[in-house]
Amino acid sequence: MKQQSFEALHAAEWGAFEHWLQGRKSTYPERGATGALPEAEVPQRYRRICQHLALARDRGYGADIVDRLHRLAVGGYHALYAERIPSRSALAAFVASKFPAIVRRERKIVALSALLFFGPLAGMIALLHYFPDLVYYFIAPERLSAIESMYDPAAERLGRTPEADSAFYMFGVYIWNNIRIAFQTFAGGLLFGVGTLFFLLFNGLFIGVIAGHLTHAGYAETFWSFVSGHSALELTGIMLAGAAGLKLGTALIAPGRLTRTQALITAARDGAGLIYGAAGMLLAAAFVEAFWSPLTEFAPTVKYLVGVAGWICVIAYLALAGRARGS
Amino acid sequence: MLPLTGTIALDTVRSVATPEGVELDLRLAGPVGRACAWLVDLFLRMTGLLVLWLVLIPLGQLGIGVWLIFLFLVEWLYPVAFEIWAGGATPGKKLLGLRVVNDDGTPVSRWASVTRNLLRAVDFLPALYGVGLIAMLLNRDFKRMGDLVAGTVVIYVEPTRPPSAIPEAPPLAPRTPLTLEEARAVLEFAERVATLTPERAEELAGIPSRLTGTEDGALARRRLLQLANHVIGRRQP
Numbered sequence: 001m002k003q004q005s006f007e008a009l010h011a012a013e014w015g016a017f018e019h020w021l022q023g024r025k026s027t028y029p030e031r032g033a034t035g036a037l038p039e040a041e042v043p044q045r046y047r048r049i050c051q052h053l054a055l056a057r058d059r060g061y062g063a064d065i066v067d068r069l070h071r072l073a074v075g076g077y078h079a080l081y082a083e084r085i086p087s088r089s090a091l092a093a094f095v096a097s098k099f100p101a102i103v104r105r106e107r108k109i110v111a112l113s114a115l116l117f118f119g120p121l122a123g124m125i126a127l128l129h130y131f132p133d134l135v136y137y138f139i140a141p142e143r144l145s146a147i148e149s150m151y152d153p154a155a156e157r158l159g160r161t162p163e164a165d166s167a168f169y170m171f172g173v174y175i176w177n178n179i180r181i182a183f184q185t186f187a188g189g190l191l192f193g194v195g196t197l198f199f200l201l202f203n204g205l206f207i208g209v210i211a212g213h214l215t216h217a218g219y220a221e222t223f224w225s226f227v228s229g230h231s232a233l234e235l236t237g238i239m240l241a242g243a244a245g246l247k248l249g250t251a252l253i254a255p256g257r258l259t260r261t262q263a264l265i266t267a268a269r270d271g272a273g274l275i276y277g278a279a280g281m282l283l284a285a286a287f288v289e290a291f292w293s294p295l296t297e298f299a300p301t302v303k304y305l306v307g308v309a310g311w312i313c314v315i316a317y318l319a320l321a322g323r324a325r326g327s
Numbered sequence: 328m329l330p331l332t333g334t335i336a337l338d339t340v341r342s343v344a345t346p347e348g349v350e351l352d353l354r355l356a357g358p359v360g361r362a363c364a365w366l367v368d369l370f371l372r373m374t375g376l377l378v379l380w381l382v383l384i385p386l387g388q389l390g391i392g393v394w395l396i397f398l399f400l401v402e403w404l405y406p407v408a409f410e411i412w413a414g415g416a417t418p419g420k421k422l423l424g425l426r427v428v429n430d431d432g433t434p435v436s437r438w439a440s441v442t443r444n445l446l447r448a449v450d451f452l453p454a455l456y457g458v459g460l461i462a463m464l465l466n467r468d469f470k471r472m473g474d475l476v477a478g479t480v481v482i483y484v485e486p487t488r489p490p491s492a493i494p495e496a497p498p499l500a501p502r503t504p505l506t507l508e509e510a511r512a513v514l515e516f517a518e519r520v521a522t523l524t525p526e527r528a529e530e531l532a533g534i535p536s537r538l539t540g541t542e543d544g545a546l547a548r549r550r551l552l553q554l555a556n557h558v559i560g561r562r563q564p
Contacts (some may be wrong), residue, residue, distance in 0.1 A: 002560020003514075050347035060507040062514035062559065064490050071485055074351050074432075081433040166388030172395030183403060187448035190472055195449070248476065265478045272438035275445065 003061045010052060014072060017045050021075040046076035094276070097322025102273040104319070106243060109250070110274075113243035116200040117235070124208025128216060135213040138206070147210060151219040151226065157294040158226040167290050174286035178234065182241035182278050186248075186271075190264075193249020200242045207235075225300040228307025229293040232314040233285035241278040244271035281314075341468065341480075343432040351432055354483040356425045358463050361481055362456070367419030372401050403445065410440040416484075424486065430478045439477035446473035493517040498561050499553035501538060509538060510558050517555030520548070 001009075020037040037045065053069040103110055128134055135144065150159050160170065181199065188195015214223040247267040255263035292306075339357070342350040379397055383390030409417040415426040415435050427435045427443070435443075450459030450471045459471035468480050494517065505513065512535070520528050529544025532551050536542055539550040 003558070004560040047347050050345065050349045054349045060510045060514075060558075062493070062511070062518055064518055067485070067488075068490070070352065071487065073345075073347075073349060074485070077345055077351060077432060078434050083434065083436045086437075166392065168392035169388035169395075170392070172392030172399075176395040176399040179399060180403070183445050184448050187446050190446060190449045190476065261475055264476045268442045268476045269438055272442060275441065 001059070003056075003059075003065060006052075006056070006059075006061065007065060013045070013048065014052075014068065017049055017072055017076070020045075021072070021079065024079060042076070043080060046073075046080055049073050049076055094273070095280070099273055099277040099280075100318050100321040102270075103240065103277070106247070106270070106274065109246050110240065110243040113200060113239050113246055116197065116246075117204045117239045117242055120201055120204035121208040121211070121235075124205055125212040125215070128209065128212025132213070132216045135209055138209045139213075144213070148214070148217065148219060151214055151222040153219070153222050155222075156296060158222055158296060159289070159294050167294070170294075171286055171290035174289050175283065178238075178286060179279055179282045182238055182282055183275075185238060185241045186245040186275055186278075189245030189248030190252070191249075192252050193246055196242055196245030196249055199245075200239075203238060221300050224307075225303040226293050228304050229310065230285045230289040231307060232310035233281045233288065236314050236318075237278045237281035237285060240274050240281070244274040244278070247271040247274075339469075343430075345432075353428070353432055353480065354485070355469050356423075356481045356483055357469050358460055360423050360425060360483075361420075361469075364417070364419035364423045364425055365456075367422055368405070368417050369419075371418055372405060376401060406444045406447075407440050410435050410444075411437055420481070424484050425481050426484050427479050427481055430480060435477075435479055439479050443473035443477035443479050446476055449473070491518045491521060493555050493559060494520060494552055495561065496549065496552040496556050498557035499550065500557050501554055502540065505538070505554070505558065509535075513538070513551055513554050514558060517552055520552065 016037050020042065049069060049072045053066070053073050056066045056069055139147070149155075181203065185196055185199040185203075188197075188199055211223065211227075214220065247270065248264060251263040251267035252260055258266065288310075293303075339355040341353045341355060343353060344350050376394075376398060379394055383394045386393070406417050409420075410427050413421075415428060420426060427440070429435055429439060447459075450456050450462070450473055452458045456471070459473075462471045462475065463469045466475070468474075470480060474480060493514070516531065523531070529548050532539065532547035533542055533544045535551075536547070538554065539547040541547050541550065
């Protein structure tokens, strides 16, 4: 068939499909504009466009007609093969069962991340108990006194410098800073895991040093009553982001039977859930840290209890939530 | 045009095969276009943050807290939001006619968008996307590290162009049947002849003298148009 008769034969069909694609794209489709083409008919129409494209190419038709059909085919491909928009219940399902299930599936790498993060943390607390002066190897004295002032027992609100005394301000700081650290910890995995390793060890050591020092230096009650509330969510969040980063790192170092690129893609797709979850936990942690942790109206014992309850909840959630009944 | 067997096409077009059995072409975008898009986005983001700062600063510490949350969102989630909900392109990319798609040409999936944008932290190192640029130059598809891990590419969106009518001329059958490539070349010449100066058109038409049977530019141009009219199947009026 010659090009001109081919075009004349199918022009109306192409026009209708083009019209449908445009109606899809515009934010406010005119009523009835897309009605010209019943949705149920779209896949069939799209396959016909593909067939016409193949024919047009095979018969050596002009670039005009081939490009037009190509554009229609690409539009149809995008319309039909896009990822489905998740329903609202998908988010609930992620929180209720999917995220803990991912953490359990990745338990090996999560355990490694926990070791790299909580190991130095606990180690430094213990070490500073016996050698308190070690703190000066890590933190300059001026910085240390600034940190100490945040936990002054005389302060009305804990965990704040004098010039930053607003819960909402601190909420912003915690979100901006803590979630950024989690994202960097994840991204660092791409440097053969070295970046993740650095952020996990560095943050573990730093938190451990400060905790050890403040405990020893007479700020134990204020410090621990401040951090206990949000510690479970925050530390676990960072640790899970680290696990996602370590996944990238191990995919690069030991890709197994895949190519490195394929291994990376697989690791990132499997680890994406960890990052969503970690970001969510850190968001919750920022809320607790800004609005609950600084309160001095409650006795330290109450705050310790809340902290312990937080740890129990987080561990129980990650270990148990979403398990099928009877398993 | 297909490359000769045993060679690699020095081209930025990648084909993906769809389940329907046709190949779709993706025109990959290189570092320069993407850097421009990034600059446009940077400008938009900075302007937005500045305006917010001016609005929120009278609220004191509360305002700064809100602003920091926006800073976080703009820093990390601005590209993700646009890639997922606005057809795979931030405003900067849209302006430059770019969009992000998966390796198989489908619209970018959510996890891929999140991954490729969080990994900007690595691509940006040591400054201004140094790692990203080197990665882009080292692979065939101009992928920065984030694209490699997420399995995405940045492509040019095909601009819609008005159809160019082939000028009418009395059709003329070729002396020997045209090969596919010859027919395609004749058609492309006829489609573009309106955009060429007459001198250039005649110069080009003089080249395929085997088809036209003449070296004379003006006559060859007329013959090519006649051949084109024959190829698309116009009838003698």
